[in-house]
Amino acid sequence: MAQQFGKIHPWRRITPWFRGFDGPLAFAVFMLACAGLLTMYSSGYDHGTRFEDHGRNMLLAGFIMFVVAQIPTQRLMALALPLYVLGVTLLIAVAIFGVTKKGARRWLDVGITIQPSEILKIAVPLTLAWWFQKREGQLRPLDFAVAGVLLALPIGLIVRQPDLGTAILVLSAGMSVIFFAGLSWKWILPPVLLGLVGVALVVGFEPQLCADGVRWPVLHDYQQQRICTLLDPSRDPLGKGFHIIQGMIAIGSGGFWGKGFMQGTQTHLEFIPERTTDFIFASFSEEFGLIGNLLLITGFVFLILRGLVIALEAPTLFSRLLAGSLTLIVFTYAFVNMGMVSGIVPVVGVPLPFISYGGTAMVTLGMALGILMSIAKSKRLVQS
Structure with missing residues (x-):
């Protein structure tokens, strides 16, 4: 057996790692x-x-992509909830004793400085997909409500930092899982229409809303300024x-x-x-x-x-x-x-x-x- 094993060409040992890779996706990435x-x-x-740093980052991302591609989907599903709990716990730690830079508390010093919100870009869709997999065939409105809570918790913590860009990415990832899981259009259309009406009102009343001294509720001053700057x-x-x-x-x-x-x-x-x-x-x-x-x-x-x-x-x-x-x-x-x-x-x-x-x-x-x-x-x- 050892003699036969020794005759195996090194490439044949490596080939299984690449077997099943999606060629078109790899080509687009390249x-x-x-x-x-x-x-x-x-x-x-x-x-x-x-x-040079950008090239290094790309090589690191390519290595991570290759390693993660070897993980079976069943193992990914088992990692979903622990990764979500870890991410939310780190976000809470950021809120309590995180590192503040340029007025935003987004980082955590654990020997090296990390940004825990990045974990949630992967952890949230993983966890929501795991949740709907467990409820497959017996989905009820309550199940979508639980999914909404699982999404709202990290979103609230990220917005509080504040980090609107990451919040948008995590929200879009989570909402896409909920939508693909079968959320009824009657729950989707009202907030979409309400949002469009809100945008139209902001655009129509921009001179009054963006006048000096006017402060909008909910949004931070810099967020209000970004919207007003976009409009004019x-x-x-x-x-x-x-x-x-x-x-x-x-x-x-x-x-x-x-x-x-x-x-x-x-x-x-x-x-x-x-x-x-x-x-x-x-x-x-x-x-x-x-x-x-x-x-x-x-x-x-x-x-x-x-x-x-x-x-x-x-x-x-x-x-x-x-x-x-x-x-x-x-x-x-x-x-x-x-x-x-x-x-x-x-x-x-x-x-x-x-x-x-x-x-x-x-x-x-x-x-x-x-x-x-x-x-x-x-x-x-x-x-x-």
């Missing part, structure tokens, strides 16, 4: 990663070690509106073909704030133009559609709900980032997947894609 490295080199080559960036063109105005100038100046690689004047003359993080889409648009934007959006659309196909073909309710939710996290990341840079939604500090600099977000993205790969592998193993 192409977007290449776009991210290209953009980061142009916008961050003179920004310290941003390009010219109110404070050198202050709160500077980000949006410069982002739109960069996008518009790119034209159809763009100014060319490393030729963006708004970027390299440093008119674009946060050009390697939140506003990197403006740098990309300036250099690669409308055609580059369409190709980038096509890459995201392909990845999202492939993720939804994996969700549709998944063998269990748990894996279907989880795959659909994680796919929509990528959609939310991309939509919110491009929207805030383009002046469509308020600036909330959400990075553009694969493109923006940021180690924590890259690790979270690697975990999400690894879970998608694991679900795709489980479907192939069932078929074989």
Whole structure:
């Protein structure tokens, strides 16, 4: 036996680790990663070690994706509740003795500084998918109410920090699980219509609502200022509106073909704030133009559609709900980032997947894609 084992080619021992990997999903990830490295080199080559660090973060995310892809979906389901409890416990710890930076208490010092809210981007959809898997075939309104509580608890703690960007991502992930689980439209339409009416009223009464001295209930002052700046960036063109105005100038100046690689004047003359993080889409648009934007959006659309196909073909309710939710996290990341840079939604500090600099977000993205790969592998193993 030992002699026979010794004759096995090393590649044949490694092959099982890659068996079942979803080729189209891996291709989409690779192409977007290449776009991210290209953009980061142009916008961050003179920004310290941003390009090298971005490459390192991508390698780390790829390693995490590969490792997580080896975890069976049954094991992922067993990890759901412990991960959720850990995440909520750490959020409570942040609220009590967290580290405060720039007026926000989002971090925890445990020897190294961590941001526990990032855990909930994965833990919330995992836990909600686990919950609905346990209730499969006997769903009642009470079950959706319990799911709502499981979602509301971390959202409330994250909003309190405050961290609206992460709260939006966790909320979208959780709501997508609840929606895919079969939430009735009669519960979905009223809040959606109410939200649209609220947006229309804010837009219609913007001069009165955003006048000096007017304070909105519930929202923090900086959140109110972001909404007012979105509605009229010219109110404070050198202050709160500077980000949006410069982002739109960069996008518009790119034209159809763009100014060319490393030729963006708004970027390299440093008119674009946060050009390697939140506003990197403006740098990309300036250099690669409308055609580059369409190709980038096509890459995201392909990845999202492939993720939804994996969700549709998944063998269990748990894996279907989880795959659909994680796919929509990528959609939310991309939509919110491009929207805030383009002046469509308020600036909330959400990075553009694969493109923006940021180690924590890259690790979270690697975990999400690894879970998608694991679900795709489980479907192939069932078929074989």
